[in-house]
Amino acid sequence: xxxxxxLHPRRLEHEPPPAPWRAALFRVIFGVDTRAGRAFDxxxxxxxxxSVLVVVLDSVAEIRAEHHALLxxxxxxxxxxxxxxxxxxIVSVRSPHRYALSFLGLVDLLAVLPTYLALFVPGxxxxxxxxxxxxxxxxxxFKLTGYLWEADILVHALRASRRKIxxxxxxxxxxxxxxxxxxxxxxxxxSGFTSIPRGMYWAIVTxxxxxxxxxAPRSVPGQTLAAGLMILGYAVIAVPTGIVTAELTRxxxxxxxxxRACPECGADQHDGDAAFCKHCGSELAEPQGPPGETGA
Numbered sequence: 439x440x441x442x443x444x445l446h447p448r449r450l451e452h453e454p455p456p457a458p459w460r461a462a463l464f465r466v467i468f469g470v471d472t473r474a475g476r477a478f479d480x481x482x483x484x485x486x487x488x489s490v491l492v493v494v495l496d497s498v499a500e501i502r503a504e505h506h507a508l509l510x511x512x513x514x515x516x517x518x519x520x521x522x523x524x525x526x527x528i529v530s531v532r533s534p535h536r537y538a539l540s541f542l543g544l545v546d547l548l549a550v551l552p553t554y555l556a557l558f559v560p561g562x563x564x565x566x567x568x569x570x571x572x573x574x575x576x577x578x579x580f581k582l583t584g585y586l587w588e589a590d591i592l593v594h595a596l597r598a599s600r601r602k603i604x605x606x607x608x609x610x611x612x613x614x615x616x617x618x619x620x621x622x623x624x625x626x627x628x629s630g631f632t633s634i635p636r637g638m639y640w641a642i643v644t645x646x647x648x649x650x651x652x653x654a655p656r657s658v659p660g661q662t663l664a665a666g667l668m669i670l671g672y673a674v675i676a677v678p679t680g681i682v683t684a685e686l687t688r689x690x691x692x693x694x695x696x697x698r699a700c701p702e703c704g705a706d707q708h709d710g711d712a713a714f715c716k717h718c719g720s721e722l723a724e725p726q727g728p729p730g731e732t733g734a
Contacts, residue, residue, distance in 0.1 A: 464530035468699030489516035517553040536703035595685035602681045617641040624660045645671040
């Protein structure tokens, strides 16, 4: 029996193939089946971690005052590195707009955009706005999610248990309304329960076992009600954990073939037997064999 031809569902027959240099650049940036691709990913992970560390250190007033020039220089170096990386990803894929509008594409843009935007917000009265823009650089940490296959299992478990979690949160919210209203009626303003929303705040703090202590019941009925809510709080913590854990054990995701990325949108982590991209439907390249068997 002749093999079934694999046709691109969204590509015209007369569309020219990508230039060889773009295909080679795509293989390095989006693939891990070559030594160059693995080295690129490792270098990028190191750059992401170091850039986030610079952002964290820059938020400490003592360090910023003593090493402001060094931190600013490092920040611009990382910004230029991520700018070049973002441009290379846009150039290497067949459909740049699909990658630019994807989750990882937007994260890549947020990794460099705040530093450039801060240049156009001058003036001492805008220091707060500059700080807010610069703190958006922390989104670089999300770039690490593209290298964690295990994140797919967690996302799958959360999606599978979303209805149970919604029902559970609805129950918790209803319980907070009831307990907050009862505590408002029992204690009143003398004990700090000045309104039902204030009582709901106390109920949520008590159920989550945080216990700030800024509001506390003083009467015997109020303390009895609080004791019951505290005991119920242990169940509140255990229930969502059990729901997600059960779905995690149930998750049976096939091993993702991280060596193949979509040439159209740049998405990776497809199933090993996938013929088309699960995000945009574009045709995937044939597997190149185990990573250790492929040269640079």
